[in-house]
Amino acid sequence: xxxxxxxxxxxLFAALALFVAALYMVFIYxxxxxxMGVVQRIFYFHxxxxxxxxxxxxxxxxxxxxxxxKRNASWDNLASSAAEIGFIFTTLFLISGSLWAKxxxxxxxxxxxxxxTALILWFIYIAYLTVRFYAPEKQQGAxxxxxxxxxxFVDVPIIALATTIWxxxxxxxxxxxxxxxxxxxxxxxxxxxxxxVLYIFLLTLSTGLKKRENxxxxxxxxxx
Amino acid sequence: MGYLFAVTGIVWAxxxxxxxxxxxxxxxLQQEIQTLKQLIDEKNKxxxx
Numbered sequence: 130x131x132x133x134x135x136x137x138x139x140x141l142f143a144a145l146a147l148f149v150a151a152l153y154m155v156f157i158y159x160x161x162x163x164x165m166g167v168v169q170r171i172f173y174f175h176x177x178x179x180x181x182x183x184x185x186x187x188x189x190x191x192x193x194x195x196x197x198x199k200r201n202a203s204w205d206n207l208a209s210s211a212a213e214i215g216f217i218f219t220t221l222f223l224i225s226g227s228l229w230a231k232x233x234x235x236x237x238x239x240x241x242x243x244x245x246t247a248l249i250l251w252f253i254y255i256a257y258l259t260v261r262f263y264a265p266e267k268q269q270g271a272x273x274x275x276x277x278x279x280x281x282f283v284d285v286p287i288i289a290l291a292t293t294i295w296x297x298x299x300x301x302x303x304x305x306x307x308x309x310x311x312x313x314x315x316x317x318x319x320x321x322x323x324x325x326v327l328y329i330f331l332l333t334l335s336t337g338l339k340k341r342e343n344x345x346x347x348x349x350x351x352x353x
Numbered sequence: 354m355g356y357l358f359a360v361t362g363i364v365w366a367x368x369x370x371x372x373x374x375x376x377x378x379x380x381x382l383q384q385e386i387q388t389l390k391q392l393i394d395e396k397n398k399x400x401x402x
Binding site: 152167168170171174175178214217220221224225228229231232327331334335337338341342344345348349351352 | 354356357359360361363364367368371372375376378379382383385386389390392393396
């Protein structure tokens with residue numbers, strides 16, 4: 130138990146240290162982009178949030194399959210934790226995208242394939258969480274949630290490939306296509322690392338919480 | 354610049370808010386586990402008598 134607590138504390142400090150480094154790089158180190166100016170720096174928040182929103186649903190997908198196959202509560206805990214945190218990160222990447230779109234494109238929102246499919250993912254997350262919350266029985270909610278977790282994954286590769294398949298205002302993956310100065314690439318990588326460590330820390334906390342909730346249910350059954 | 358600060362502020366506020374929520378909930382659940390374990394112990398002792 131003590132080892133796990135130490136690991137959690139180390140994880141939290143690692144996330145904080147990386148965040149301090151990322152903030153320094155975003156606000157001070159990285160050069161200002163020539164066309165969009167200072168507002169382009171939202172990119173260093175928006176991209177990591179988007180990456181983790183998609184990664185999280187991938188985790189929901191894998192955990193849902195494993196849960197339906199193995200019927201082990203740990204997989205269900207992982208799926209529901211990934212869904213909660215993924216929903217938060219997806220909400221944040223939609224908000225950050227909108228706050229970037231307004232100064233860059235002159236509109237808060239536009240129905241491009243990338244944005245539309247990302248919004249669909251947000252609704253899929255809501256569907257997953259709603260199905261679990263409103264199910265008459267916890268086990269039933271877990272099973273229905275797992276089905277949504279599996280079917281909903283179809284949106285993830287569509288979002289990832291949207292800018293490749295369809296041309297629109299939304300830029301493609303600059304990190305792969307080139308067009309990022311070395312300082313910008315380094316800043317983006319640091320930001321992605323910071324957010325990813327934070328995500329792992331939050332996931333660990335959340336799955337621990339769900340384990341305790343399961344423990345409470347078992348203890349209550351013993352009392353009856 | 355305002356948009357950039359808005360994004361930074363929102364991201365930090367939401368993330369910290371969620372961390373505080375989880376930690377608070379964790380403390381509450383831990384207390385409930387302790388209480389339930391005590392009640393089970395008392396029930397077992399009463400059963401033995």
